[in-house]
Amino acid sequence: MASGNSLNLTVAHRGQSYSLSLLPDETLATLQARLEELTSIPPHFQKLLYKGKSPRAQDQQMTLAQAGLKDGMKVQMLGTTTKEVDGLSSIEAERQKRNRILRERASKAPVKVRSTGTANSSSLNYRFHELIPLSHLPNPESARALLQRLSDDPAIAHIMQKHEFSVGILTELAPHEHPQLLGLNVNAGQQIKLRLRTDRYDGFRTYREVRRVLCHELTHNVHGDHDNNFKELNSRLNREVAEYERAVSAGTHSLSEYDGSMYEPSASLEAEARGHALSGVASLSLDSVEDRRMKMLAAAEARLRKEEEELEDSCGTAGPSAVDKTS
Incomplete structure (x- = not known):
């Protein structure tokens, strides 16, 4: 079928690459039927990712040209x-x-x-489909174990199911290659790259730090820029992770939909906030319990906002520190 007018596509799935040649006026349904022959994955279980796009089920009769597929393009398939x-x-x-x-x-x-x-x-489908540590860096087994822990984290699995997040590859960033970055989301979930290691390669960053960056990068599956929509969803993800873990700790093991109440930080953040409040208010004992709680939450949330601003500066998905998304 290959000709001067054909589209030569490379489709990657679970570490395998498939080369296909189709005509621009053939439909997505034809492409998906070919992929089913190669992978045994039915079209309704296939999800195609390319250049920030992901066709919907109702787009099957759209031509490949209309869908934005071009000759030589690489496509990631989940399914x-x-x-x-x-x-x-x-x-x-x-x-x-x-x-x-x-x-x-x-x-x-x-x-x-x-x-x-x-x-x-x-x-x-709503999970990390591949975990790939960087084999050229020291101790890749420990890096894989950390990626696996993130993938198996019940709170992360909870928000991925709830928001229908699907990530093709979860991998790591080498500190010497992108020293200014802590995370990078490639093509709205095709890959998420996280800084796992310390700058000197003498260990790994703390799990909660890496997981917080992961929540930030998962938000980029929906919003590319660090605008208000991004900030709202990112805050919600962090809130839902904390709520889930509190529910598990309390033994309820289930969560209702978020009701809009204020995010309550961890005990350590509340303790820190209490210290700030006590040092500045001599008559704090006269305040109501709710007043004290609100002051502690305000101080803790201010600290979280500052941390998030610093994280945005070290995120390669959007903003002034953006890097080549195809790398």
Whole structure:
């Protein structure tokens, strides 16, 4: 089929590359049918990412030219085979059976048993599809372990499911290659790169620091610039991570939709805020409990805003420190 007018595409999926040649007036449905032959992934389970675009299910009859595909373009495909989905369905059936048994036991026992809820097939798509440490850097096994911990983090999995985030590759940034950056999101989730290591390569940055950068970069799946929309969603993600962990700690294991209440920082932040408030207000004991709480939260949130501003300066996805997104 290759000719002077054909589109030669390279489609990457789970570490494999597939070369395809199609005509510009062929449809996305034709491309997806070819990909199904190569990967066994049905079209309705396929997600294509290229140059910041991701066609929707209703775009299948759009031509490749209309969809913005060009000769020589590289495409990242995310997706799950029918066999994998069937396997998850089997696991889900067993999970439901176990939960049913737990509910029956709970109805007869004096102690209430809480369930963590049920999964669904979307959990296979809304996740990090590949974890790739940099093999040329020291101790890549530890880097992979840190990436795996981020991928398995229940709070991160919670916000990815809730907001339907899908990331092709989660990998790392080498400090000597981009010393000014802590994170980079390539093509709205095709890749997310995080600074895992210290500048001197003598260890790794703290887990909570790296996870906070990850929340920042996940926000770039939706918003490219650090505008008010970005700040609102980024704050919400951090809030939902904290709420989820508080719920798990309290034993509820489930969260309702965010109700708009103010973000309550961790105990350490509250303690820090309390110290600032006590040092500046001699008559604090006369304030109400709610007044003291609001002052502590205001101080803690001011610190978080300052940290977020510093993080924006070290994010390569948008702003003055942007780097080549194709690297």
